[in-house]
Amino acid sequence: MSREVRRAAEILKRGGLVAFPTETVYGLGADASSAKAVAHLYAVKGRPADHPVIVHFASTGQAFAWAREVPEAARQLAARFWPGPLTLILKRSPLARDFVTGGQDTVGLRVPSHPVAHEMLSIFGSGVAAPSANRFGLVSPTTAAHVREDLGDEVDLVLEGGPSDVGIESTIVDLSGAGAVLLRPGGISEEQLGITLRTPTADSPRHSGGLERHYAPRTPARLVPAHALDKVISSTANRIAVLAFSRPDERVDYWLRMPRDPAAYAQRLYAALRELDSAGCEAILVEAPPQAAEWAAVLDRLRRACT
Numbered sequence: 001m002s003r004e005v006r007r008a009a010e011i012l013k014r015g016g017l018v019a020f021p022t023e024t025v026y027g028l029g030a031d032a033s034s035a036k037a038v039a040h041l042y043a044v045k046g047r048p049a050d051h052p053v054i055v056h057f058a059s060t061g062q063a064f065a066w067a068r069e070v071p072e073a074a075r076q077l078a079a080r081f082w083p084g085p086l087t088l089i090l091k092r093s094p095l096a097r098d099f100v101t102g103g104q105d106t107v108g109l110r111v112p113s114h115p116v117a118h119e120m121l122s123i124f125g126s127g128v129a130a131p132s133a134n135r136f137g138l139v140s141p142t143t144a145a146h147v148r149e150d151l152g153d154e155v156d157l158v159l160e161g162g163p164s165d166v167g168i169e170s171t172i173v174d175l176s177g178a179g180a181v182l183l184r185p186g187g188i189s190e191e192q193l194g195i196t197l198r199t200p201t202a203d204s205p206r207h208s209g210g211l212e213r214h215y216a217p218r219t220p221a222r223l224v225p226a227h228a229l230d231k232v233i234s235s236t237a238n239r240i241a242v243l244a245f246s247r248p249d250e251r252v253d254y255w256l257r258m259p260r261d262p263a264a265y266a267q268r269l270y271a272a273l274r275e276l277d278s279a280g281c282e283a284i285l286v287e288a289p290p291q292a293a294e295w296a297a298v299l300d301r302l303r304r305a306c307t
């Protein structure tokens, strides 16, 4: 593996694109200090140029060099959760240029824990800009095979790292203003964070994960309350694919059963949505998980995946 990882770091140095595993989802990486590399990244991703991108590092020290102010709360969260599935939004230092911040005065910083990501970032030695390695708006990849299906030969190298452990994107906490704002629920729950959070306001930073339809399969998907699932299935004439906790219903063409544990559900969610999307059905029905705090991140992704 190490040889491949060294090759990856060299490709990044030359301004190329490398897809790499992280504990959350696979990222599509480019040298965060190179305007040209990041422009190419956005073109391949199909992402609007004014959207900010998260910058990834091997260590907290390197990450904080890209911020001009590091509040105590940021130090504490970094000490507890880095390396890991947490992204901090801080006021940027001059190292974070407009092409990674979307022209905003803040930057998104993350230190991933996946050993392959960590090794690549250590060898590279600086910031790697990386959104999820899928086309803009579609379901994020949690395996190297997903990345190849989506981006194929538009990427110089896809590093193999097995299925992502967490399965959904990092939790994003904005500490660039007064207090802490949760911009995206994710791999670390609000309860685990253990800090008081404000809800986002109109002047909170823009982020594309906040777009209503995102993380979405191509087949129209619908979130259905558990108690209504049977009725909706009976009244649907289309070929349907179902994602549910309960046992398969023989009237349904394609059925995937999901675990009742939120972490296990999150780990499988994106692969499941991809599988249902390619089942050749006209609609996807998703049995809604409970409205409980430990399901917040999964519910957020499901709402955005469904119309």
Ligand code: TXA
Pocket: 022, 024, 025, 026, 027, 028, 051, 052, 053, 054, 087, 089, 101, 104, 106, 107, 108, 110, 112, 130, 131, 132, 133, 168, 169, 170, 172, 183, 205, 206, 207, 208, 209, 210
């Ligand atoms: O788990 C993750 O965070 C994955 C892996 C690859 O690290 N990355 C990821 O990146 O989900 P992406 O680009 O798909 O989503 C990053 C989110 C976007 O909604 C982006 O707009 C937001 O982070 N973001 C990045 N920098 C920001 C900033 N300065 N202010 C506000 N939001 C920011």
Ligand code: MG
Pocket: 131, 132, 140
């Ligand atoms: Mg994404």
